[in-house]
Amino acid sequence: LVALAAWVIVASGTNIAEAQQRRPGAQRKRVPVAPLQRNMRLAAQLDTPAVPAQTVRPVGNQPVILELTKSRFSYPSASQIDPSVPAVFDLLCYNGALVGPTIRVQRGQAFRIRVINNLHGPADPGPDPRDFQPFNGQPFPPWEVPEGFCSTNLHTHGLHVSPSGNSDNVYLHIDPGTSFDFSFQLPPNHVAGTFWFHPHKHGSTAYQLSNGVMGALIVEGVPGDSIPDLDDIPEIAAAREQILVFSYHTYSFYNDSTGTPIGFIDPNSIYNVNPDGFLPTCGMIGPPPGVSPMPGSAVVAVNGQLIPRFDAVPGEVQRWRLVYGGWDVHQYFSWFQEDGITPAPEVAMYEIALDGLPTGTLNPVSPVQIAPGQRDDVLIKMPPLPAGVARKTYYLMRQDWDQAVGAVGSEPPQYQYVVVAKLAVQGRPNNMALPSAAALAQCRPFPPIGDDELVRATTSIVNRDGTGSLVFTQEDPQNPPSLVGVQYTINSLPFLHQNPIRLTLGTAQQWKISAVTEPGNDPVFGGHPFHIHVNPFQVVSYTDPNGKTTRMNEFRDTLFIPGNASYTIRSRFQDLTGLSVLHCHILDHEDQGMMIPIKLVRPGDANRGGIDPATLLAEADYPAPDLVLPDVHGTRVDLREFRGRNVALVFFQGVRCAFCIKDLRSMVREARARVGQAVEIVAVSARKVDDLPRALALLGVTETDRFHLLVDEDFASFRDFGCGSGTEARHGLFLVDGNGRVRSRYIGETPYGDSEEVFDRIQLIAGLAQPGGRAAEPHTPPALPAPPAALAGGGSDD
């Protein structure tokens, strides 16, 4: 917080017009906020009681249902007060509600969520071939074109659960008309706190969150267990809880045949990079063909409501769980009087948890600063009413980049602040106490990560001293090439061209995370919220754009890195394995490539090629089943033709899966780099290849690559190799030696995702291969590995 105050000062004195001129990117995406939320006269007229989301407590195997649908919502009173707000919005949502249900679970609980994709748009077409075409003298562009707006999946943001299989696996695709059952196992020592869930389908995340598709996920402690929780503290247990899920919507609108304006979310107002424009919301929502949408405004909703009113009595203490589910825009929330100008410090806020993790302190805070993806638990001590006053109303207002570049209070406020919620204080006073410092201090969940814990090993980004660095780069070319505006990369590469960062269990690492933007750019505009899945981290220091370093000690899962500044963080990797991601939580940045895979591995995996029977790419030794399949030209290919050579046999979902494409391209690239290894890559697609030129462009293979593209539409070979049934095809990777024996095997819900390790393993297998081979034995199909059943416990996927 000290750190954030610093860049507010840096930005002060800049006027909006100047700032906009300097930043073409900001102009492109900047959407003015609806007058309703920034004009006190209009805001005063709206008096809507807050309606909390529906609460769901999953029991046993009964899944929580999240049905993704399109629904029509009306805002009649809002549109009467502010004609710029359409009376009707068509939005994607869960279960037909303005905000998804609040899911409440207990630490240690196993629970299921069924995501039903009931949209009627097209299936995800897969990555855009332009993502792989040479650009500006480089082999590929520093951006990705968003895609697949009607396909979805699910991320449980902040939960410490397996990223694999049917757990918190963001590599999954749920196309329209299909559903998927997720299964989560919370460990018995999981922190009790405020988390949330939302779609995380690469290429459509920002679009779906701009629709408001999200919900709160509250983990509770087990009464009487030995872990001290905030909820166990009597003063907090007594406090009334309010859950505020904030969503940020940039809407467009069109007039229907009756002249009624219909609001909807237009991907063209979110993403910068497609010069041809996107079809309005995948052809499903939006104006009829031939009718152009009109630009609307932006609104910040609370549980889907515009400026809801929360109620309290004087002296009461309430616990507000703030979830900022906006896909963009760093927010500052603070309290004002009804004039919208005079601060109301008497409405006192005390921060007790960041990102659901108790801070151990009662930290008076104003404004609350919250970046996309973050949560903040605050206790609010309601003020007494002045003598003779029966009811007092306060405004919760936000200051953000769109509306303010000045420091709080430094400029005429009427256009800096917008109203997001109201608080009405009235009734008989109830003077409640705040918790004691000693009780709060007990709730801090993790000990600090000491120097002695840091790993001394070489992995993808970590140096021998246990440190590494990640650079989030935003480049905003002065003369943007025609195809692209602002470019978002991590360590100079977009997601589809990244190799995973390998993280070994049992280690802790220290990373420096910087956000690089052009010098002189505003630190807020050039900043990026860093989020890593599955494991939280400790923030140990902040270095501001002037190079001044401040030591810190707080645990989080999402951290806003101001432009040209950096944070140093440490994280422990203890008990979950699999492929996951870290990324920028400004989600249009993520959809355009500001993401990198991480791979949590057991120690045996870290020594490149070390054979550990418990690794994800498991050691095996059995004759490969017969495989005879047509290639894309219809020629039948027999796996036995490759005897004498090493084969990487990949079963994949087809060219519609961005992650499969990423994996195969990475294997082809790695194969070229390993001269002399002469490995044949045999890729078996579960789907027919409709558009061969497009498929080849996506795969990036040339005549000289030892690459064979086969098709197995009825999954017969998928079944023979144990990675599919009659109805579903999973992902598989089989390393077959020159004698036709399977020597390593991976089967899972995601592509293997680590081509360097694959080729290290092949090298090892080649070195170990017995000349002449063994006598023929009958083909025994391998036993299916246990399905990734998070409910069975453990949370890892071997």
Ligand SMILES: [Cu+2]
């Ligand atoms: Cu970003």
